Amino acid sequence: MLITDLLEETYLAISANKTRSGLTILGIVIGIGSVIAMISIGQGATGSIETSIQSMGSNLITVSPGFQRSFSQVSAGRGSAQTLTIEDSETIAKEIPFVGAVAPELSRRYQIVAKGKNTNTQVVGTVASYPSVKNIEIDQGSFISEQNVSNQSKVAVLGPTTRDDLFGEGTIPIGETVRINGINFKIIGITKSKGGTGFGSQDDMVFIPITTAQKFLAGADYVSTISVQAESPQVMTQVQTGITNLLLELHNITDPQMADFSVLSQQDILGAASSMTNTMTILLAAIAGISLIVGGIGIMNMMMTTVTERTREIGLRKAVGAKRLDISLQFLAEAVMLTFIGGVVGIILGSGIAYGITFFAGMATKISLFSIILAFSVSAGIGIVFGYWPAQKAAKLNPIEALRYE
Amino acid sequence: MIEIKNITKVYKSGDVETKVLKGISFSINDGEFVAIIGPSGSGKSTLMHILGCLDTPSSGQYFFEGQDVSQLSDDELADIRKKKIGFVFQSFNLLPRTTVLRNVVLPLAYANIPKGEREEIAKKSLLSVGLDETRFHHLSNQLSGGEMQRVAIARALVNNPSLILADEPTGNLDSKTGEVVLETFKNLNKQGRTVILITHEKYIAEHAKRTIFLKDGEIIEDVINHRSKTVQQIKE
Structure with a gap:
């Protein structure tokens, strides 16, 4: 047939x-x-x-605090430690080769009020190099400057979603004031939308100088993460090891198993x-x-x-x-x-x-x-x-x- | 063309052995018209299945056109059926809900005849058994019994087989259409084809030129009908 x-x-x-x-x-x-x-x-x-994850920045390495172990045997969970400091981030920038930019940040969620409207969002205390590390672009006005950081200025840069929530879509509220935790901040810029929705969207954020965040909001001098940009994908591992060794030394830890921080590359996060x-x-x-x-x-x-x-x-x-x-x-x-x-x-x-x-x-x-x-x-x-x-x-x-x- | 030597067929069901054929021998020459007759239970259907290469004997030899086919495998037997044997059944066995033409084309498809030639061959075969051309595209279940059996004969002829094997071909037909069908077999025999007719009715067997009587798995008589009668003569 x-x-x-x-x-x-x-x-x-x-x-x-x-x-x-x-x-x-x-x-x-x-x-x-x-x-x-x-x-x-x-x-x-x-x-x-x-x-x-890619849009967070290229060749990104994130240093986050580890378990808080110093005072008792009770672990408060990964990320709870307050062991990273601005000094750590400055040392990384100075000592580790092939590092492009370093941006420490101190983030926490706060209720934000402006003109009677309010929202609850992530407030990121950071430095001038943050946009280049995290691939963030400025749409209107300017980002936080080094001047702002050293002066502990009460200035804020809004993400587009936060701007929409507080002032309405498409408005340019530069020069206006927002209240974070009862303190007035002057708006100096709006970032460009990066897309992405839901929890952890980089559009729904408020950026303020890290020094301001430490002094007026957190009342402490730790940082919650340090973002490091390596110069090229080839040196990622090298930079990662460099940072680990440096921080172990700075924190006086001899056993790497006991490290009070973790160093993750974007690939690690992506893989997970x-x-x-x-x-x-x-x-x-x-x-x-x-x-x-x-x-x-x-x-x-x-x-x-x-x-x-x-x-x-x-x-x-x-x-x-x-x-x-x-x-x-x-x-x-x-x-x-x-x-x-x-x-x-x-x-x-x-x-x-x-x-x-x-x-x-x-x-x-x-x-x-x-x-x-x-x-x-x-x-x-x-x-x-x-x-x-x-x-x-x-x-x-x-x-x-x-x-x-x- | 057919020679069987001491053929037996034994069916086993559990411990009980039933000997259906008890050593049968005969030969049939090219162009003969043979009727195998016997009461039910005589083993004539079993014999027909063996002759038609649908089944193999338990012992003995069967030479079909000189080739011993008694020990062949299923597929080898299928090959012989395809090329050499045309079957006509009591219940016609046409494919239901299928056109007349397609029914007749079926064996050609299995014989790998090129597609373009099939319809032509099938039409010739249908015309040769006297089926009207207007019926060719009817569905098989729309036909009368006589027409169905003629389609079945056309299907049996379409591969130009050397042997036509008919198992009670008139069993499901009234006597008048039965006669027409028997005439068709006679005409085929006149054209030189070997025809074997299995029946339990004597008057049907009288149409053949030779009759083999079977009883209890043995041949009890094998006679030449010197003057095979026509339908009219039998009626008288």
Whole structure:
């Protein structure tokens, strides 16, 4: 039998019972559709997390405080220590080679009030080099200057989202005043939007000189993180080790295990985040995969019924000279065709769902070629796997018994 | 063209062995028209399955056109059926919801005849059994019994087989259409084809030139009908 004959037979068999074929295909459509949609959601999340980490700055190394251990055995948790200081950051800038810029920061959330409106947002006390380290650009006015830092000036630079919340969209409130923790700050600039939404958005921030933050807001001289920009990606590891060794020395710690700080590169954060989102993607796809298996069983069920119904036909085909392979290929082709159609429709449906999620829920989704190829091969594979047994059953029928079957 | 030597067929179900054929030998020459007749349970269907290469004997030898086919595998037997044997069944066994033409084309598809030639061959075959051309595109289940059986004969002929094997071909037909079908077999025989007819009705067997009587798995009579009768003669 030629392949075209096989396809023709398959088409006739599937179209002979449209309702049943349609319902069986639906099972595969839902399975493939949900796999595509779930993978696209997972990869979309990975993509947007990666973009937002990348947008924090290039070749970025972040030094954060570690556990607070000095006074008791009770650990207050990572990041709680107040061991990093501006001096640490200045020493890093001075002593470590290949360091482009260093920006210490002291962040905390405060209630901010302006003209009767108020919001709760992240207030970042930092220095003049912060924009170059974190890839932040100024839209209006200027960023905090070194002068501001040394004078402990009460000036503030708003992120665009904060500006929108307090003064309204598109306004230029330079020269206006905001109240942070009961202290008035004069607005000197607005940063450019970097995109990204939700918690930790760099658009929803207020920047003030770090010295001001230490003196008037925190009342202490520690910093919460130090951001270091390496000169090139090649020297990242070198800079990372340099900083670690330097800080161990500065903090008088001999055992690196006992370090009261941690040095993370952007790659480390990226790696951790992608492994998290990958796990999520796999989890989502696995759940969707279950429905695909259920769809496959539907195919097998239908093929079993078909083989039984068409027993006499199989007997006749054998009598006129069909070999086992001819018969098993015929039924296998039918199963694969069903899953293939289901796969195509499922890909369209899954892409539609992904598009709908982006459109209506604003969640990033990404339909990759990989997931489409995966869905295609999985659906064809399911056709072969779940069609094999019925096809073998048909091929092994005894022609005499098959011809007599009532 | 057919020679069987001491053929037996034993069916086992559990510990019970049923000997359906108890050592049958005969030969059939090219161009013969043979009726195998016997009551139900005589083993004639089993014999037909072996002759039609649908089944293999438990012992003995079967030479089909000089080739020993008694020990061939399923697929090798399928090959012989495809090229050499045309079947006609009591219940027609046409593909339902399929056109007449497609039913007849089916064996050609398995024989790998080029697609473009198939319809032409199938149409010739249908015309040769006297089916009207207007029926070619009807679905098989829309036909009358006589027409269905003629389509089945056309399908049996389409691969130009050397042997036509008919199993109770008139069993599901009324006597009048049955006669037309029997005439068709006679005409085929006149054209030089070997025809084997399996039946349990004596008057049907009388259409053949030779009759083999089977009873309890043994041949009890093998006679030449010196003057095989026409339908009209039998009626009288």
